[in-house]
Amino acid sequence: MRSPRRSKFRHHALSAALLSALAVPTVNAQVAETDSATELDRVTVTGQIAYRDRSEATAPTLSYGLDYFQRFEPLTVGDMLKRVPSVGFVSDVLEYDGARLRGLDPGYTQILINGRKVPGAGGDRSFYVDRIPAELVERIEIIRSPSANRSGDAVAGALNIVLRDAYEFDGGYLRAGALHFDDGKIKPVFGAVGSGEVGGGRLLGGVNVQGRHNPKRKRSDRFDSPDGDFVDREDQSDVRDGTDYSGNLSYTRDIGTGRLSLDGFYVHTDRTETENSREYNDPASRDRARLLSLNEQKVDIKQDNASLNARYVFDMAGGRSEIDLGYARFEDRRHDTEQEVGYDDEDSPPSFDGFEGTRILGDTRDSEFSLKLAHSRALGAAKVEFGIDGLDKRRTSALRTSEVEADDEGEPLPPYADFARQASRIEERRLDPYLMFSGKRGRVDWETGLRYETTRSKIRSIAEEGEDALRNEKDYGLLLPSAHLRFNLTEHDRLSASIARTVRRPDFNQLLPMTLEEEYGDNDFLGNPELRPETAWGLDLGYEHRLGQRGVVGLNLFYRKVRDLIEIVGTGRPSATALDDHEDAIEEFLDEHPGAGPGAPGYPVLDPDSFVFTAANVGDGRVYGAEFDLSTPLTALGLADTGVFLNYSWLDSEVDDDFGQRRFNNQPRSVLNVGFIQDLPTLGMSFGASYRRQGDAYSRVLGEEVTTHYGADLEAFVEKRFGSRVAVRLTGSNLLNASKDENFNKFNTLGEQLDRQFDEYEREREKAGPVYQLVVRYAF
Template sequence: MKKTALLALCAIAPLALAAQASAADVAPADAPVATADAPVTASEVVVQAQIAYRNRTEETAPVLEYGLDYFQRFEPLTAGDALKRVPSVAFLSDVLESDGVRLRGLDPAYTQILINGEKVPGAGSGSGAFGAGADGSFFVDRIPAELIERIEIVRSASANRSGDAVAGAINIVLRDAYALDGGFVRAGALRFDDNKVRGTAGGVWGGQVGPGRLLVGANVQGRRNPKQKLSLRYDEPGDDIDNSEVQTDTRNGTDYSFNASYQVPVAGGDLDVSGFFVHTKRFQDEDSIEYSDGVATNANIETINDNDVDIKQDSWSLNGKFKREMLGGLTSVKLGYASFKNEEYEFEKEDEYDPYPTLDDSAFEETRSDLEDTEFSAKLEHKRDLTAGAQIEFGLHYEKKQRDSLIRVAEDRDPYEIATGGDTRFEQTRLDPYVMLSGKSGALKWEAGLRYETTDVSIDARQEDESYETDYQFLLPSASVRYNLTDVDQVYAATARTVRRPSFEYLSPALLEAELGDNDFIGVPTLQPETAWGLDVGYERRLGRSGVAGVNVFYRKVSDLLELTNTGEEGSEGDGTFIYSARNTGDGKVWGVEFDLSTPLTIVGLDNTGVFLNYSWLDSDIADEFGSRKFNSQSDYVLNIGFIQDLPTWGASFGVTYRKQGEAYSRVVGEEVLTTYGGDLEAFVEKRVGKNLTIRLTGSNLLDSKKKEAFDKFDTIEDQVERNYKEYELEREQAGPVFQLIARMAF
């Protein structure tokens, strides 16, 4: 605890000086802002001459923008690692992993993930029915950080974007043909807590090719995550230990990525063709031993479990956009195709002893899971000026998504059989027209629009030879205003109606046995989406020529919540268990306050010191069978704080960042979980050599962060109400530090 407090204090110290900053040396509100369209030289990317801060956007809607240079000195491996440093982003992942984004602490399905402004197919690597990613959310750890140009946090929806963004949207913008002049190569190694070393290498080049500009990039990234887990199980809280489980969990893999972009003038307009491909090979090795009475001796061994998962994933996307001045304005046509394919082979062998080494029973199970998501999209959009300072934009968006899943299981080396509900096709077709007005008058900017989303869903349960269809339509208004109070101060407000569609598992008619404690679950194909009205109100102030500070207050009122319900039918586990389903019922509320600051300490004479702070206080309220609670697994808060010190005379710099998120509570039928995380400290030191070479050493998870979970488990609702426990479990997961040595050279 003292170590954590001391390190956190080191990160906070420069911030105390920042608090003395005043309005002196500020940039006016109309000061020029760097644009993403102006290419930079490769040497500027490799050798960062200045500390990077949050970008200032001129969007009317509330948008936070962070360039890759904001994150790069801490060498994030993936988009998920980068997102750990932005406001209100929480994760419920394992230690050292950042996959399903929980913007404002809400379930990943409430956050819209975009790549270059376009939606992407989503599916988690886990096969559990209610596992992360199974709800259509996208795992951001699939996108290597080397592909990223910038990340945008879109806090409130606009009519020209899809409305399925209750918590907000995250737009991951990849480097395009106008991002870079020249090229650079990157090489290095990562050392993990188990003394294993993995390599990384890649390169990017951009420049003029024929009549247009081309950018190409490739990257190979070694991945590894060795973890230690300990579980202590009791009959109920306060009892003596019934048994314990010691587990090693090592995840080892390699990511291969490639991206390209070509932009060229064609037929009086501009054509942009871009694409990316990511191939992942990963092997998860979990080995565990259970001991009776919590005493780890051979005499007390109850079971030995060996669980391995071999994963292969391919994600790719191809997009084309053509825009041209015509019909009195600017017309654009966009076509896109994206695919995600996941193949898994899992085997689990469990040996039971009575007593050890006498083998009492042995079970062996193999599972092969094949999942493929594809998505085709087309957009037609037109913008034109109306009167002075006003503009109209309208368009039509089309999207067709398809998911095919096949899950086969073999027990005790018997032939493979299709799992219950394991052969299913899910199709979703959307056609969404919109219209939006926007304008500017003096210090005031505004926009207002309407979006009408129509959705047709079909489900083909091929194993059961049954098909289901449903459809729904929603009118989604949105409006935003931004007003400059002074040259450096502005306020904004935004409101929008958004929607969250039911997860694939909630719609699937497959019966999932013992999914909720000992209770079964079956989906309902006719479920309707949740809808939400939201409000964001904020204030932003510019500090000097680079700094910015802001505060945002948000509120969401959610209707037609998707909640579990008891059908009253007996479950597969017999007397006292039931089949549960889902229904639209009740309302919920989400609210919070978000503060962010990134600024140099110019006002106190420390031009080469940059400080960073964002803090989000998050809360919500929802009612279930047991009373009031927060939305499941919403963290109480998210804190990021740190500094970077540049040493121009030495051509060097160093920095530290500290992250902490609050505890998260989840309650479903049969199980309640309280999750807490330790603090995450990261640091770097770099040396710049000339104008073309940077060598950087980074360390992450320097505090050996722990994830702790407390599970209250019950058989039935009645037992849960009366607190008659089936089991009480405490689980702790821990991983050690990771060190990277990376060199980049421009050419």
Template sequence: MFKTAHFLAVAFAPLALATHAYAGDAAIDTTTAADAPAVSELVVSGEIVFRNRVETPAPVLSYDLEYFQRFEPLTAGDAMKRVPSVAFLSDVLESDGARLRGLDPGYTQILINGERVPGAGVDRSFFVDRIPAELIERVEIVRSSSANRSGDAVAGALNIVLRDGYSLDGGYLRAGALMFHDERVRETLGAVWGGQVGPGRLLLGANIQGRRNPKEKMSWRYSEPDGELVDIEQQSDTRNGTDYSVNASYDIEMADSTLKLSGFFVRTDRREDEDSREYAGGRVRVADYLTFNDNNVDILTDSWSLNARYEKQMLGGTTRFKLGYAQLKDHQDEVEEEYEYLRDVRPFPDDDRFTGDLTFTRLKDREVTAELSHRRELSGGAKLDFGVQYIGKDRDTDITTDRNRVTINNPPAARPDLPGVYGPFLPVPGGLNTIEERRIDPYVMLSGEMPAISWEAGLRYETTSSTIEDATAEDGAQSVENDYQFLLPSGHLRWRLSESDRINVSAARTVRRPDFNRLSPALLEAELGDNDFIGNPDLKPETAWGADVGYERRLGRSGVAGVNLFYRKVSDLIEIAGTGEEGSEGDGTFVFSARNAGKGEVWGVEFDLSAPLTVIGMENTGVFFNYSWLDSEIDDEFGSRRFNDQAEYVLNVGFIQDLPQWNAAFGATYRKQGDAYGRVIGEEVTTTYGADLEIFLEKRFNDRFVVRLTGSNLLDSKKEETFNKFTTVEDQIDRAFDEYELEAEQAGPVFQLVTRLTF
């Protein structure tokens, strides 16, 4: 009760202060920024915002921050949960690796302001929950690739556009608190300001976000399906931390040129604490107490980016110069200590085995980007756009570990801050390597307008030179070079059937570069069940030919509905195959590697609707609905399946009801994601998610102040996983189980009370 009262006091304090200080204040003066909207129009608008209708030939869905803001998303990932075809395979209440069209995050290109950003994942993906929602101006879903963008977008691209100097005029403060189902309270604070400074417009933003995710997990392990229950595991999993972010941009418009400078910094400081207790036979009692596992991970991740863009009218058109630098540093210290009480004939408390592992992970990924391009008008209304882009990536990985084995009667202090407990630390296999990639990608595009048709056609030629150095390779340190080139054509057509109706047709060739852990030539013992794996530095990217066909209709003044069919045919799919060598576990096990040998197909239908109910006299009611049916087919060592972990569907439905006479509003969204199945050598897993319900209540004061109460995960969403585990390929084919496991994790509701004050 005390914690609840404390939460309400913290959350309502900004409301009380602001109501006292700003009652009856005048509206914001926007006379100095005709091109930038007043803050009150964006923050305390009292208007329902729907999906934007983009006019470019390429199929792009655009959602302004105001589309999401009333539900107060904490991160870009939370916002993306509400857009079509974006799935996640994260833990409950986590939205990190975005899976556009349900495919692995490596198939989705994540852009910030149209630029690539390095990520910590081995699949080159960037975790979108690292970007606070307060930095966002809009989110774009780019369904099909164009020649002036990197071709790493088999599923498509998600472009997070950050606010710049022309996003708003004035500023606002954001303050509030979040209460979790364990009654812990975390803070949320932010400030944004934009205005004229000298010859240009400046935007500054800062955000501090308390993060917490307390979950409970339960596992049941059987000898096989419908077999004997071997043991159960009870687990608490709490993730607690703070995210810090700042962003800035400065824009100058001159007579014949423009200059834009921008940058952002995001720090994630998090601790993950997992405690597990395992009991034999499903009986929770001391006599059946198998193990206690204490697993803690301290995470510190810094992401930052600096970009400069200069455009000048010259040479009969507009020439653009771009230069950028982005860096990610990820430090993780993980200690896992397990006390074994009943693993042999000696029962508790005589059994005395202890295992402790301390692992340090240090990852640094840097990217330098540059572009020189030119755009000009041609006769007949056509436009020519050509240029060359450069990308230089340097990735350093350093993972070292040490394992301690002692008795419980004389246990170590088991903490990394105490000397003499762990060490010396040695690299894990594949854990000490550097990867360099250099890309020079020229492109050319033609586009044009006719009375009812707009079109775009382009060619992109991507050249990549890579060097991989691994200090833990089987035959000692190795350095391997690999070069490849791809021609990537693309074309888009938009046909306006009427003022309200139009059709989009797109086709493009795209690529997916290999995961880093598939490239490193290090031998990983018992990586796939009891089978070993060794990387292949000669891997080439996967390639895909794709098509999108969509129909879109305007509904009234601001509504829009659309349906889109997509298809991708993937070649040179990276598959795991045997080398013919015997594995380290002996007879029946093998050494596997990766090779470009597979092929697959992906297809689906995407429907989205966002519109007011003006047609039935409810102009202050907005409804939102999107549904994506997703499917695919791929052949592996065991037969046909879908692409690993692709959700069968993604559903979002919701409404917002504005109450102008009371300066208030309320709304709700419901989200459900279909089952996902994945199969690799040694393991098969089916993942099922429960539904997620969110609501908000809003009250506005004098066009300067708004308070919102939101509740998320109101249905206590649960994630359930079914694991089929095998030791050898032959066992997997014969369905001779090593273990059959059912796991469920669940988290409770989160309530957020947030106030926004404009100035």
């Protein structure tokens, strides 16, 4: 058995290391500014503190290099994004997958890798950012408002993940270490990157192996209403375990008047999610006599994420031309088995009531082929750029389900067989021409442009085996203007203003014309292939000031007016549950009145209380907020070796649904990040801490209303450097044992939700312990 004292010892050891470092007097030394992008990892090893970069793009952009995050040894891009302004998550504790820029659903945020769109497993077209190891990344850009030469799928903004490339990086490094979790599990960490001259060009290659583990504990208490009687309690262990294997290559060579760039990456995820839960009819007892059910669920997940790109930029016709080809593919295969033994609570103690199991086999494959042709040239004092982006997207999804049961206690479940199959295929072809002008006049940098996005989609779906496939087609086009101004007040101060029209295309699952029974309580859901995309006009106003040589402070205000919001609406048709209840009532009536027919006294009349719902474009919404960020050394206070980081975002929104006004679902009210790094040059050491707090979020859909509260997250590190090539880091994350608390209001029907007639009220608490990581880096 693992002693609880060991966990406390590790926690105190890290705290003592931090306190001892604090007690050492610092020697203030002015650190020379460097513009060298090719010494990224050596900068980290030599102890220079990195700050947020000041982007020179006219469109409002924040840029964060890997060295900004690296002292805390992030595992994934998700771990990196949790430190930047306005990015929220509603994932499980210690999981950072669906990035929510400005707190909006991940489908409102465009995820780019090297400036290109990438497919993902999410039905809302989102990309799981925790599937990309942090070691592949050179920098992350937050593009608050899009330009005409980029896709307009960015209502909340875009996150551009720029991977290392051979032209920007020189040298190499090795990284090795291990992570220790509070359940005693140890996972390996290994990475290697090297770059040099090959065949007249430059080649970069990297490999990375990242152990993943997340043990959580959950407890749920259920009542018949918020102030009602206790119903049952569920204790659950939830462990996510796996390994990510990744590699990337980049080759750059000058050919003729241009430069050829080839790059690619591959990430394989092997992951298992295991949940074990017990339900009791007592709020405190774990007595076998109080047991209501035993549930075991295991999900085996294998994911492959790959991207290949070729780009040639060359002089032509008095300007600069670009040809860009790309192919990206995402595969997600899941093997989900859930088995439950139930006990009848009417007996004392509860008696065996059945043993059932469900196996779901899921397979999703999403691929995109892209082509870009562009040309830019001087036009008087301005610059003109025009081009066309093409995209061919194909997404196939198959779901096979088998349900089995055993009636007698001790009897094993029969083999899973007779799988019911659902399948779909979605094709989208886009051809998006654009025209953009930019220039500089005095102290003003400006950019304006038009983008016309056309989409031709085909949907083919099979709801059940043996049924004829349903086919739907839809074409639409959208004109997306954009304009950006940056006024350089002084060498250190600048104002920016941006306006742009953006788009969010419908969720794949909302488009499929298949009926999902009891998707919302007793209500069914039918997809709508005629959905139009949501569009938004957005405004950003910002101010940025440079502090000394390396510091920067900024404030940004944003507003989005979203039109044609997609919401769940009723069709008026009775649900499968209502029809089944009606058939049962007729059968009971005929048993008592043989030979009776419709119209006979007392013959049951269909009076449904649950219905079929669908998705439709209804109403508008507003999103607005303020974003503040600060990243600077404390040179003005005589502390040149002390760096501080602070960003705070206040977020709000308004949406009208069938129940009244609410915020956009799961938008946190605020996101706060604050931290510091202290370098001790004479000792070759550094230490620092980072604190994160996300505001409460609320979600309301048909049949369920959820309030989510996140606990604070504290991380810390201590680093010792040996010369200019070796660094050893000890990091601790989740040092406050962060929790996620959710309150669920559950209803069976729309009428009951309006009348506040609860089916169930549930309070769930999820908690995870600290994680410690020891890493050695060697730069060469």
